[in-house]
Amino acid sequence: MFGIGLPEAIIILIILIIIAVPAAIVILVIWGTRRRADSSVKDQHSIFCTRCGTQNAAIASHCDRCGTLLLRPQPSGIAAGAEVPNYLAQAILVAIFCCVPFGIPAIVFAAQVNGKLAAGDYEGAVETAKKAKRWCWVSFLVGLGFGFLYFIFAIISVIGGKMY
Numbered sequence: 597m598f599g600i601g602l603p604e605a606i607i608i609l610i611i612l613i614i615i616a617v618p619a620a621i622v623i624l625v626i627w628g629t630r631r632r633a634d635s636s637v638k639d640q641h642s643i644f645c646t647r648c649g650t651q652n653a654a655i656a657s658h659c660d661r662c663g664t665l666l667l668r669p670q671p672s673g674i675a676a677g678a679e680v681p682n683y684l685a686q687a688i689l690v691a692i693f694c695c696v697p698f699g700i701p702a703i704v705f706a707a708q709v710n711g712k713l714a715a716g717d718y719e720g721a722v723e724t725a726k727k728a729k730r731w732c733w734v735s736f737l738v739g740l741g742f743g744f745l746y747f748i749f750a751i752i753s754v755i756g757g758k759m760y
Contacts, residue, residue: 604754611750615743618693619736680721682709683728690732694739702731 642651643666645659652660659666684706691699705728712721 608751608754611747615747618689619740619743621689621693680709680713680718680725681729682706682725683732684709686732687728687735690735690739695735695742698731698735698738702728702735705731 642654643656644651645662645664645666647664648659648662650659650661652666656666658664683702687699687702687706691703705724708724709721709728712718712724
C-alpha cells in the first residue's frame with residue numbers, strides 16, 4: 597500500500613524496539629516496587645516474638661513456637677520503622693531512558709527520603725517521596741511523548757523516502 601520495502605520495515609521495527617524496551621523496563625520496575633510495598637503492608641498485621649523471632653498471627657497472645665507472652669506495641673502517631681518508598685530506582689531509570697532534565701529532580705527528591713526518615717521527619721519523607729514519584733511520572737511521560745514523536749517522524753520519513 598505505502599510501498600515500504602524490507603529494509604524500511606526493519607528500520608521501523610528497530611526504532612520501535614528502542615522505544616518500547618526502556619518503557620517496558622520502567623513500567624516493570626514501578627509495578628514490582630508496588631507489589632513489594634503491598635506485601636510489606638500484609639506483613640504488618642503479624643507480630644514477632646521477642647524471644648525466638650517467630651512470626652505469629654496478629655490475634656495471638658502467646659508465641660506458637662516457644663509460648664512466650666507476646667507484647668503488643670503501643671499505638672502512636674507513627675509506627676516505629678514505618679517505610680516510605682523512595683522511588684530511587686525508578687528515578688534513575690527514567691533519567692537514563694526517558695528524559696534527563698526531568699529525571700534529575702526525581703533523583704534528588706528520591707535521595708532525600710531516607711535521610712528524612714532517619715531524622716524522624718516522617719511527614720517530610722512522605723512529601724518528598726510524593727515529589728519524587730511525580731517527577732518520575734513527568735520524566736516518563738515526556739520521554740514517551742518524544743519517543744512517540746520520533747517514531748512518527750521516522751515512519752513519515754521512511755514512507756517519503758527521506759531517511760535521515
